[in-house]
Structures are given as structure tokens and as C-alpha cells.
Amino acid sequence: MMKWTCSILIALFGTFWITGSGGAQGQPTMSDATQACLSCHGFFHPGIKSDWERSRHAKVTPAEALAKEKLKRRISNEKVPEGLLKTVVGCAECHTLNPEKHPDTFEHNGYKVHVVVTPFDCSTCHLVEVEQYGKSLMAYAHVNLNNNALYRDLMTSVNGVQSFENMKIALRPSDPETNADSCFYCHGTEIKVAGQWTKDTEFGKMEFPVLSGWPNQGSGRINPDGSKGGCTACHPRHQFSVEVARKPYTCSECHKGPDVPAYRVYEVSKHGNIYSSVGKDWNFDAVPWTIGKDPTAPTCATCHISLIVNWESGNVIERTHQMSDRLAWRLLGLIYAHAHPKSPDTTVIRNKAGLPLPTELTGEQVSEYLIDTEEQARRDATMQKVCQSCHAEGWVKGQFARLENTIKSSNEMTLTATKILLTAWEKRAAKGLSQKDSSFNEAIEKKWVEQWFFYATSTRLASAMAGADYGVFAHGRWDMGKNVQDMLDWLKFKLQGKLEKANGKEK
Numbered sequence: 001m002m003k004w005t006c007s008i009l010i011a012l013f014g015t016f017w018i019t020g021s022g023g024a025q026g027q028p029t030m031s032d033a034t035q036a037c038l039s040c041h042g043f044f045h046p047g048i049k050s051d052w053e054r055s056r057h058a059k060v061t062p063a064e065a066l067a068k069e070k071l072k073r074r075i076s077n078e079k080v081p082e083g084l085l086k087t088v089v090g091c092a093e094c095h096t097l098n099p100e101k102h103p104d105t106f107e108h109n110g111y112k113v114h115v116v117v118t119p120f121d122c123s124t125c126h127l128v129e130v131e132q133y134g135k136s137l138m139a140y141a142h143v144n145l146n147n148n149a150l151y152r153d154l155m156t157s158v159n160g161v162q163s164f165e166n167m168k169i170a171l172r173p174s175d176p177e178t179n180a181d182s183c184f185y186c187h188g189t190e191i192k193v194a195g196q197w198t199k200d201t202e203f204g205k206m207e208f209p210v211l212s213g214w215p216n217q218g219s220g221r222i223n224p225d226g227s228k229g230g231c232t233a234c235h236p237r238h239q240f241s242v243e244v245a246r247k248p249y250t251c252s253e254c255h256k257g258p259d260v261p262a263y264r265v266y267e268v269s270k271h272g273n274i275y276s277s278v279g280k281d282w283n284f285d286a287v288p289w290t291i292g293k294d295p296t297a298p299t300c301a302t303c304h305i306s307l308i309v310n311w312e313s314g315n316v317i318e319r320t321h322q323m324s325d326r327l328a329w330r331l332l333g334l335i336y337a338h339a340h341p342k343s344p345d346t347t348v349i350r351n352k353a354g355l356p357l358p359t360e361l362t363g364e365q366v367s368e369y370l371i372d373t374e375e376q377a378r379r380d381a382t383m384q385k386v387c388q389s390c391h392a393e394g395w396v397k398g399q400f401a402r403l404e405n406t407i408k409s410s411n412e413m414t415l416t417a418t419k420i421l422l423t424a425w426e427k428r429a430a431k432g433l434s435q436k437d438s439s440f441n442e443a444i445e446k447k448w449v450e451q452w453f454f455y456a457t458s459t460r461l462a463s464a465m466a467g468a469d470y471g472v473f474a475h476g477r478w479d480m481g482k483n484v485q486d487m488l489d490w491l492k493f494k495l496q497g498k499l500e501k502a503n504g505k506e507k
Contacts, residue, residue: 028059033111034090040109041091051238057089062125071288071309071316074242076128084124097121103193104209104224115211116191118223122231132321139229140344141220142188147347148356150439154449155183157440171441180213186254188218188230219254243284246301248275255300258454258475260332262300265458265467271297272467288316291389303386310389317386326383328376329407331460335452336363336414337407339370340379355433361422363415399466406463406471410456413480417451420444420487429494444494447487455479 030038042049052058056074063085065075084093094117099105102114123130133139145151159174159182174182180189191213198207211224217237221230233253234245244250252263266272274297283294288307295302302308304326307319320326324340331337336359341349349369351357358366371379380400387396421444425432430442439445455475462471470476 028061028088029086030090031087031092033092033096034087036109036111037091037095048238052090055239055241057240059088061086061088065125071307074287075125077125080125089125094121097124098225101225104191104211106196106207106209108206109203114224115209116214116223116225118225118227119229119231120223120225120227129319129321132325133229133231135322135344136324137341137344137346138219138233138323140346141186141218142184142190142222143220143228144344144346145183145187145220146190150356153438154440155179157438157446159183176212180216184213184216184218186218188221188228189213189216190222191216191224193224241285242287246284246289246299246306247279248272248299251300257458259457260461261458261470261475262461262465264474265461265465265470266300267467268469269465269467271299271465275299297390298386303383308386308389315385315389317382324379326379326386328371328379328383329403330358331407331464332457333453335359335361335418336365336411337456337460338365339367339372339376341369342371343369361418363411363418403460403463406460410459410480413477413484414452414456416484417448417480417487420484420491421448424491424494427491427495427498429491429498444487444490447483447490451480451483451487455483 038049062075062080065073066078066080087093092111095113095115096111097117098121099112099114101120102116102118104116105112105114107113119130119133137144145155156173157171159178160171161174163170163172191211193209194212195210196207197210198205213222217230217232219230219233220228221233222228223230231240234250235241236244236250248263248266254260255262257264267276278296279299282296286294288309289295289302290309290311291302293311304323305320306317308317309315324330327340329337330340335357338358341358346358346369347356349356349358349366351360351366353360355361358369360366384396384400387399391399421430421432424430424444425434430444431437432439432445440449455477458475459471459477459480462468462476472478
């Protein structure tokens with residue numbers, strides 16, 4: 001009875017959808033395959049259906065998108081396959097595209113369907129964005145964490161399970177599910193087909209792929225087709241909204257802190273204040289985005305990604321999905337702030353000590369792997385062009401001068417903490433690299449990580465984004481100074497204990 005009732009409801013629902021679409025009464029045309037998808041999944045997954053209905057994909061065909069003047073286009077390809085031009089971008093257009101490239105493709109009601117839609121699929125219409133994103137550090141977020149032994153050790157120290165026995169702490173390495181639930185949530189998992197499973201459904205037994213590393217929408221996700229990234233990290237399924245991507249809440253999923261407190265800094269900045277007060281009146285869907293008309297203060301996307309125009313002068317800052325394209329300095333996630341790496345794959349970097357770091361432990365940059373001063377100046381000029389849409393040149397240059405000063409002073413404070421740590425290793429008050437031990441498992445080492453990972457990062461971001469308190473007392477300069485003193489006190493205490501123990505043995 002249940003099976004019969006469900007089938008009748010699905011048939012009625014499918015009829016409603018098919019007669020309500022397909023080009024009737026000026027509605028956009030859906031493909032037969034997408035209509036077939038919606039006839040079932042619209043019933044079982046109404047949230048997906050509703051999101052898609054609200055999307056631009058459901059309302060505009062690629063042919064219509066290509067007909068727009070270039071500055072207003074959201075599609076970057078000049079050509080789209082003929083079979084996709086005249087229907088809206090629905091379920092089938094994404095989930096049955098390039099089936100031969102997807103190990104997760106499976107037979108489903110007469111269609112070859114894959115679960116994971118990837119940047120390679122999106123490149124059918126958005127090739128420029130996909131190619132730009134492929135050059136970004138975000139696309140390599142999984143690789144740069146997972147394939148770097150030093151960072152991997154840091155991840156283990158965070159995610160591993162500790163136990164206490166006989167006055168010692170033992171660390172059990174983290175398991176894949178824990179890593180996927182923490183660091184790889186943002187950095188991205190590696191998704192593989194782990195097998196098949198059979199499910200009893202209203203329509204009989206159906207087989208589906210079992211995916212390891214799923215679910216995930218991390219920025220550097222490794223997809224079954226080998227592509228890197230998840231467009232849904234910023235453009236959530238199934239609306240894929242420009243508006244959502246432009247609002248700072250989206251960035252806050254991974255940039256809240258204390259390791260990357262960009263969103264918190266933005267909230268307390270003048271820009272964040274304006275957004276919180278009047279942002280409800282801004283047009284977040286306009287392409288291009290006109291400064292002073294659509295937004296009246298920047299969000300993360302304004303500075304780092306969006307195609308923006310100045311409605312008075314006509315100046316244009318091109319859209320980029322290579323997020324470092326407007327950034328001269330890499331301010332976070334590393335021991336010292338430094339020039340951005342030339343390659344987004346930072347696992348190729350080795351300093352003189354053989355460590356996979358873009359600086360020496362004593363702060364010197366490993367220049368052969370980093371962009372030069374000329375490229376830094378070009379990126380600075382692009383970012384300053386964004387700033388000068390609202391601010392006078394003197395204001396902007398003064399702000400950038402303060403940032404460079406903050407980079408210098410925060411690096412100096414990190415160097416001080418590093419010298420204390422190196423002394424602890426040298427005097428055997430702690431075990432470190434020279435003893436082939438973890439660099440992150442003792443108290444002084446954890447304090448050292450806090451110095452650069454939390455406090456120096458917060459201080460730099462506060463300077464870059466004009467969120468002053470995060471550069472002072474909210475994990476800023478105060479904490480850097482206090483942390484240095486705590487590290488020195490710890491070292492003296494340990495050395496005193498070693499001396500007393502040695503003297504005791506002598507007696």
C-alpha cells in the first residue's frame with residue numbers, strides 16, 4: 001500500500017513539474033533528463049528542489065547568459081556545448097556531465113549519474129574561474145596540509161587522543177573521521193569510491209557508490225575525477241548564489257579564528273560596522289558590483305574576488321578566483337609573514353634546514369620559492385585600486401605602510417619566541433627536531449605555536465583590515481608579549497629543575 005501510494009504521489013508531482021516547465025508560458029526550458037530527476041527527487045528532497053528553483057541556473061539558459069554584454073556576464077566561456085545551450089542548468093546538466101571522468105558514476109534509472117559535482121564539471125561554463133581557482137592556495141589546501149610532514153604533525157597534535165598513565169601523556173594518532181571533522185572540513189578531504197551498497201527503495205533495490213571522505217565541501221577537496229576544490233565552499237548547493245558568496249558569513253565558516261580570525265576582525269572594523277548597519281540595503285546580486293551604489297563598504301569578496309566598477313570613473317577591477325592575486329603578503333598559517341609562494345603547491349618548498357617551510361626558523365625568507373618584490377608591488381597596486389574606490393590615496397598608502405610595519409614587528413616577536421624555543425631544544429629542556437621528536441607536543445612548543453598561529457596572525461589581520469582591538473588585547477600584541485614571558489619562565493623553571501636534579505645526583 002505504501003509503495004503504491006508513494007508511486008502515485010511521485011507521478012502526480014512529476015506531472016505538475018513537467019507541465020509547469022519546459023518552456024510553457026515563457027518559462028525556461030528544462031531538459032527531459034532534469035524533468036525525470038525532479039519527478040522523484042523533488043518529492044524526496046524538497047529542500048534541494050526549492051534551492052534550485054531560486055537559482056539563476058533554473059531561470060537562465062547558457063545561450064541567454066552568453067547573449068549578455070561581457071561586463072554583465074556570469075559565464076566566462078565563449079562557447080558551451082550545443083546540447084547544453086538551450087536548456088536551463090538543472091540536475092542532469094551537472095550530475096550526468098562527463099560520466100567517463102567520474103569513478104563515482106553509477107547507473108540510476110537509465111542515466112549515468114555521479115554524486116560529486118566538481119570544478120571540472122563547472123568549467124563547462126565557468127572555465128576562467130576554475131583555472132584561476134586552480135592557481136590559488138585554497139585549491140591546494142588539502143595537499144598543502146596533508147602532504148607536508150610538519151603540518152601533518154601539527155594536525156596530529158591537535159586531533160590525536162591523549163591518555164594519561166604513570167605520570168605521562170601518550171598520544172594516539174587521529175583517525176580519518178576526526179581529521180575530516182576538523183582540519184579537513186575546511187581544507188578538504190580526499191573523496192574516493194570505497195565500494196557499492198544496495199538500498200531497498202520504493203522502486204525496488206538500487207545500488208549506490210560508497211564514498212570515503214564524504215560529505216565534504218572544503219576548499220581544497222580532492223574529487224574522484226582528480227580535480228581540486230569544491231565550488232560549493234563559497235557557492236552553496238543548489239542555489240550557487242553570488243549573493244551568498246559575497247557576504248562575509250560565508251568566509252566566516254573557515255576564517256573565524258583564532259588561527260584565522262578574519263571574520264571577527266571584520267566584525268569590529270569600520271567596514272564591518274557599516275555592513276552590519278546598512279548592508280541589508282545593498283544589492284549583493286548585481287554583476288558587475290558598483291562601488292558606492294550596490295555596496296557602500298567592502299566585504300571579503302569586494303577586496304579579494306569580485307568584479308567591481310567605480311560608477312563615477314568607470315575603473316574596473318577584474319574578477320579573480322585566484323584569491324592571492326591582490327595580496328602581496330601571506331599573513332597567516334605560517335611561522336612568519338612572507339611574500340606569497342610562486343606555486344600554490346607549497347609542498348615543493350624546502351628551506352636550508354630541509355624543512356618544508358617558506359622561511360628559516362630564524363625568519364629569513366626562502367626567496368627562490370616566493371614572488372619577487374616587483375610582483376608584490378603589482379598585487380599591492382591592484383588591492384590599493386580597490387581601496388581607492390572609497391578612500392583618498394594618502395589614506396590608502398598610510399594604511400598599507402602601517403601593515404608593513406606590523407608585519408615587521410610581529411615577525412620580530414615571533415623570532416623572539418622562536419629563539420626561546422631553540423634554546424630549550426639546545427639545552428635539552430624540551431625535545432625537538434634535533435632529537436627527531438614532534439615540534440608540537442610539549443608546553444613550550446604549544447606556546448610557540450600560539451605565538452605565530454594565533455597572536456601574530458590576529459595582529460596582522462587587525463592591521464590589514466582596520467580591526468584595531470584584535471591587534472592589541474584580543475589575541476594581539478598583549479598576548480604576544482605575555483606569551484614570550486611565559487615561554488621564558490617555563491624554560492627557566494625547567495632548567496632550574498634539571499640543575500637541581502643534576503646536583504642531587506652528584507651528592
